[in-house]
Amino acid sequence: MKEIRPGVWFVEGENHGRYPFAHSLFIDGEDSLLIDTGVGPALESLVPKTRQVVLSHFHRDHVARNHLFTGARFAIHQADAPGVENAEKFYHFSGLSQFNIETYWKMVSQIKFMPTSIDRYLEDGDLIDTGKHTLKVLHLPGHTPGHCGYLFEEYGFVFATDIDLTAFGPWYGNPVSDLEQFRASIRKLRELKPELIATGHSMPIAKGIDSKLAAYEEVLDHRDQKILNALKVKPLTLEQLTDKKFIYKKHNGQEVLRYFEEQMVRKHLESLVKRKMAVVSTAGLYSTNN
Numbered sequence: 001m002k003e004i005r006p007g008v009w010f011v012e013g014e015n016h017g018r019y020p021f022a023h024s025l026f027i028d029g030e031d032s033l034l035i036d037t038g039v040g041p042a043l044e045s046l047v048p049k050t051r052q053v054v055l056s057h058f059h060r061d062h063v064a065r066n067h068l069f070t071g072a073r074f075a076i077h078q079a080d081a082p083g084v085e086n087a088e089k090f091y092h093f094s095g096l097s098q099f100n101i102e103t104y105w106k107m108v109s110q111i112k113f114m115p116t117s118i119d120r121y122l123e124d125g126d127l128i129d130t131g132k133h134t135l136k137v138l139h140l141p142g143h144t145p146g147h148c149g150y151l152f153e154e155y156g157f158v159f160a161t162d163i164d165l166t167a168f169g170p171w172y173g174n175p176v177s178d179l180e181q182f183r184a185s186i187r188k189l190r191e192l193k194p195e196l197i198a199t200g201h202s203m204p205i206a207k208g209i210d211s212k213l214a215a216y217e218e219v220l221d222h223r224d225q226k227i228l229n230a231l232k233v234k235p236l237t238l239e240q241l242t243d244k245k246f247i248y249k250k251h252n253g254q255e256v257l258r259y260f261e262e263q264m265v266r267k268h269l270e271s272l273v274k275r276k277m278a279v280v281s282t283a284g285l286y287s288t289n290n
């Protein structure tokens, strides 16, 4: 654990916080608080110290060790709550219901779904008090519908969770993910002009934050462009575009990764059609609009 601001500790996830792990924050106070539980087995030492657990969103790499915190109260944005409360909802939100899920959990070394009971449903602007610090809920949807960051106004510090600033770029591969909302959330974050930012999968950043956020947003434009460039050569279906592996580079024969790629490509296509940059035929063939 590293104290990045007085009383605010960055808890580094296993394997540098790469999936299926994620970084957490621990905040001191009488009502001490942990954001997310995806760090790995090392999180066990924080169980006796933690009074409340606030979750950034429903993804398993952020909630994997909820079950350890039996004495803590749990909070999550209301839009993502069903994804941790109910297995059926989780599979529906994630799109994983169609796969052999035991194989998938094994493949990603992930702890399988265990329901969490939620004590508080959050909304944008809600305040969470630890007795020492007050955090403000920043609803940053797109990655998931209820994805949240947390703002420490006194420090100009934002924990932006899965607006994660990694080289892999924005991820919106669930059926409930939304590309345009993701873009708007990156902009909302930029407008706050944070002085310090940490995410679920990258180390805290104090320099060049705005340019990093701008570059992260530009990844979305680059993906649009890759799709348009392919469509300029010849009209293609969603399936053919998915085969080009613009996002994942390789699917390694993993049908789940291919599915996530398809979901993301689909969202780009819908956005391009909406912006009249592409058209789609009744046979599902996409082409550029010129």
Ligand SMILES: [Zn+2]
Pocket: 057, 059, 143, 162
């Ligand atoms: Zn996530």
